[in-house]
């Protein structure tokens with residue numbers, strides 16, 4: 326499996342994921358094929374996920390710039406076509422209490438505002454573009470796995486209400502009946518905004534919109550070499566060369582360490598995996614997840630899950646560390662055990678899909694959107710830490726703004742800073758392995774305390 330810390334780019338031998346979204350997807354949109362020959366362009370975009378596609382759309386629609394997207398495999402082949410499908414007010418992985426402490430309430434509010442705008446951007450694109458992506462009604466539950474977590478959720482409710490001015494609401498365990506059943510239902514924080522959808526169809530919708538406004542999208546066109554010729558960037562692919570005045574890098578968690586030295590080790594690619602079961606019976610639905618809303622739990626290494634419209638359970642989490650190891654059956658079993666522990670009524674249910682992908686985590690666990698220092702007109706956005714369905718699309722429009730020569734004005738200034746490199750990059754995975762052990766131990770201790 327493609328591993329950004331090992332391979333130079335996702336090549337054509339890399340298979341498509343065994344994803345439910347590919348199975349239920351509609352027609353693959355038309356594209357511009359692999360790049361052929363030499364091309365001189367104003368703006369080239371490397372990577373055709375939400376960030377790259379929304380940047381291409383915004384450049385063409387709002388700034389009159391018809392960008393050229395170079396995608397290594399096919400549109401949304403990375404995270405954007407294979408994610409857990411929750412579009413939420415989220416980006417990065419920093420708890421709000423830590424954000425307030427580190428940056429102060431004003432910056433936290435500004436960031437929350439930016440994230441909210443992100444969700445509105447997605448709503449708006451779905452509506453104006455007529456994107457048929459099976460958008461579900463709003464509502465997100467953060468569910469207390471252990472009784473001991475309920476108080477933390479009450480504190481979080483207060484922070485949302487008092488500092489962020491947002492009507493999050495605590496729901497006690499009794500209030501979860503008919504919503505979320507099973508032994509790990511100890512209360513929840515309810516967030517009224519956020520919805521699930523078909524993520525691949527969302528990306529395909531962006532792809533179609535970007536092309537209809539004049540963007541070119543070249544698939545099977547990995548950037549394998551990058552040189553500077555004065556102020557021009559020479560991007561080499563196996564079948565052609567693009568010379569671009571400006572470049573947007575939208576490779577996020579799929580960024581190979583070898584794409585460019587300046588970009589190396591700015592994000593850690595972290596593997597997230599999903600299983601999708603066979604359709605549940607009516608009794609299984611009633612005993613597990615009667616609600617179709619977005620759910621995630623309060624473990625340190627959290628699980629996210631939802632009931633799909635055809636009554637299958639989608640259940641995701643993190644366990645594998647390297648691409649080599651990701652296909653080991655124990656990771657599928659890890660998710661299955663977690664799912665049946667949460668929902669015993671699902672014991673024995675068949676798993677029909679199992680896949681994974683690379684999310685991008687920065688050292689401060691926050692996203693970025695900046696002009697790369699020392700590289701001329703090169704811009705990049707990413708680092709959503711597994712919470713990027715809405716925010717990647719939002720930052721795609723912001724990075725387009727910057728590439729069009731206009732400033733991205735935000736009260737959350739940290740977004741526009743270059744993320745620090747991970748030190749000791751060659752030991753990075755050892756550190757991650759140790760972190761997972763520690764987080765598992767914390768979860769196990771909490772489970773013991775809860776009895």
Ligand SMILES: Cc1cc2nc3c(=O)[nH]c(=O)nc-3n(C[C@H](O)[C@H](O)[C@H](O)COP(=O)(O)OP(=O)(O)OC[C@H]3O[C@@H](n4cnc5c(N)ncnc54)[C@H](O)[C@@H]3O)c2cc1C
Nearest residue numbers: 372374375376397403404405408409411548682712713714
């Ligand atoms: C299993 C999983 C579950 C997730 N669940 C959720 C969720 O429920 N909610 C949520 O908000 N977020 C979720 N995410 C994260 C979310 O999907 C991402 O944050 C978002 O899709 C990022 O989009 P992107 O365009 O920045 O990156 P990607 O979609 O990963 O796109 C990067 C693209 O760059 C291409 N590329 C890489 N190298 C090159 C090269 N050299 N040349 C050309 N192209 C190249 C890749 O092929 C890829 O298509 C999940 C991610 C995963 C993997």
